[in-house]
Amino acid sequence: MSGAVWIAVVSFVGIIIIIILVRRWIMARERTQAEISETCDKACEILIKTNDGDMLDPSDLKLTELAVNGYLNDTGKEVFEQLYLRVVVEDTYKKPYLHDIEHLTRDHEGYIYYKGIHVEHYDRDYVYSEDAKNSLLELKRRCEYLERRSVEVSCGSAVWGWEKYADDYGAERLALLTALLGAYGLRYSMVEVYNSGRDNKYFVLGTPGDLDEIKNHSVTKSMIGRYFDDEYEITVGNFIYGDKNNLIPPDAIKDKAEIESLLQSCHGYLTKHGALEELPAVIYKTDFAEGYENTKRLDELLNNPGRGLEYSVVDFWGRGSNISRVFAYGAPTLDEVKAYEDYKHMKSAHGVLSVSATTFRYGSGEPLTSAELPPFDKVEVLLSETHDYLIKHDLAQETRWNNFTHDVVVNRALKPEKTYEELEYEDEMGVEL
Numbered sequence: 001m002s003g004a005v006w007i008a009v010v011s012f013v014g015i016i017i018i019i020i021l022v023r024r025w026i027m028a029r030e031r032t033q034a035e036i037s038e039t040c041d042k043a044c045e046i047l048i049k050t051n052d053g054d055m056l057d058p059s060d061l062k063l064t065e066l067a068v069n070g071y072l073n074d075t076g077k078e079v080f081e082q083l084y085l086r087v088v089v090e091d092t093y094k095k096p097y098l099h100d101i102e103h104l105t106r107d108h109e110g111y112i113y114y115k116g117i118h119v120e121h122y123d124r125d126y127v128y129s130e131d132a133k134n135s136l137l138e139l140k141r142r143c144e145y146l147e148r149r150s151v152e153v154s155c156g157s158a159v160w161g162w163e164k165y166a167d168d169y170g171a172e173r174l175a176l177l178t179a180l181l182g183a184y185g186l187r188y189s190m191v192e193v194y195n196s197g198r199d200n201k202y203f204v205l206g207t208p209g210d211l212d213e214i215k216n217h218s219v220t221k222s223m224i225g226r227y228f229d230d231e232y233e234i235t236v237g238n239f240i241y242g243d244k245n246n247l248i249p250p251d252a253i254k255d256k257a258e259i260e261s262l263l264q265s266c267h268g269y270l271t272k273h274g275a276l277e278e279l280p281a282v283i284y285k286t287d288f289a290e291g292y293e294n295t296k297r298l299d300e301l302l303n304n305p306g307r308g309l310e311y312s313v314v315d316f317w318g319r320g321s322n323i324s325r326v327f328a329y330g331a332p333t334l335d336e337v338k339a340y341e342d343y344k345h346m347k348s349a350h351g352v353l354s355v356s357a358t359t360f361r362y363g364s365g366e367p368l369t370s371a372e373l374p375p376f377d378k379v380e381v382l383l384s385e386t387h388d389y390l391i392k393h394d395l396a397q398e399t400r401w402n403n404f405t406h407d408v409v410v411n412r413a414l415k416p417e418k419t420y421e422e423l424e425y426e427d428e429m430g431v432e433l
Helices: 003-049 058-068 074-089 130-148 155-160 163-181 211-215 218-226 256-272 288-302 334-338 341-349 380-392 405-412 420-429
Strands: 104-106 111-114 117-121 186-195 198-205 232-241 276-285 309-318 323-329 352-362 396-403
Touching (some): 003 058, 003 074, 058 074, 104 130, 111 130, 117 155, 130 155, 130 163, 130 198, 130 218, 163 256, 186 218, 186 256, 198 218, 198 256, 211 232, 232 256, 288 380, 309 341, 323 341, 323 380, 334 341, 352 380, 380 396
Antiparallel strands (some): 104 111, 111 117, 186 198, 232 276, 309 323, 352 396
């Protein structure tokens, strides 16, 4: 066969292949367009059925938005189909309860409802925190109290005019607490955490052992995920109710959570009526002197006046506003980040939503080389305690920022397959697709 014939045959085969590929592309495009059209139609039906989405939970409205914008993978699409089935086909949709607290719901503007009655308003950046959950549980108890007293439940009676009912309600809750304690007395603490303009509080039996125990409490951890920086003030108020010579032993406490919820309800009543013995409070507070002393200690460890230090702050964000932070010399690569124990733990325990490494330079001179730096384990804790002070007082400057989120989420999304938008949505709404 001559060369000309071979060229003709190859050309013909090439044309056939191109035609097949083009036809497949057209069919795929038509199929994609049909899917988009079907999804948009279903979204419109959902919105029409729910009064333009007003009757949807904010998380379900967000899911509908993600579906229309094409951000759902197969798992998300299945959740959207289930939503369509419940709202449009079966007409069985009910707005889920906020924090799974019966009768409490929230609209898209942040208004809180008890059995459909407006009783409060929580900001979006606060409503999914642990402190908000505790406050909402107390709000529900107030509403139930008002119902038992045949008082109309409203924002006025449950919040703004609550002082009118507070004494009777406190006495009612105290009776339940006394019944649980029997002849025992109770020592407990009220922990108030003030940070970044937020003031959260919670009650614990006994007294916290140290600052680390406080920071590991669910309320404080939910603050760390949203607002916590190094400028905080924590006050631990310590109290004894009842017989201080016969305090209830730990093994006699059958329902710790119930007692702590009762304390939340009646602590104000106990204080008002002088029923508590108040013990010395413990205060944890950051201040200028602490940061200054830490900086001096850091300089002594580096032991190289006139030279600078390059270091990075690596943040791992997981579901439920869980966050972990590590410090490192220099600017770590993605492979180095994945080798951190904090990353491995966050990935297995909560799923990694985003990872970023921000690099800073402390000092004005040339950064110390790896050979000149002291062992990192001698610097790590001090650097973590000093970093916010260095930034606040312009002693360290940001030099670069690496966002590893895309790489990490792509790798994580293989099993199960989820888009970054879905993972971000899950974290924000506190749900899992």
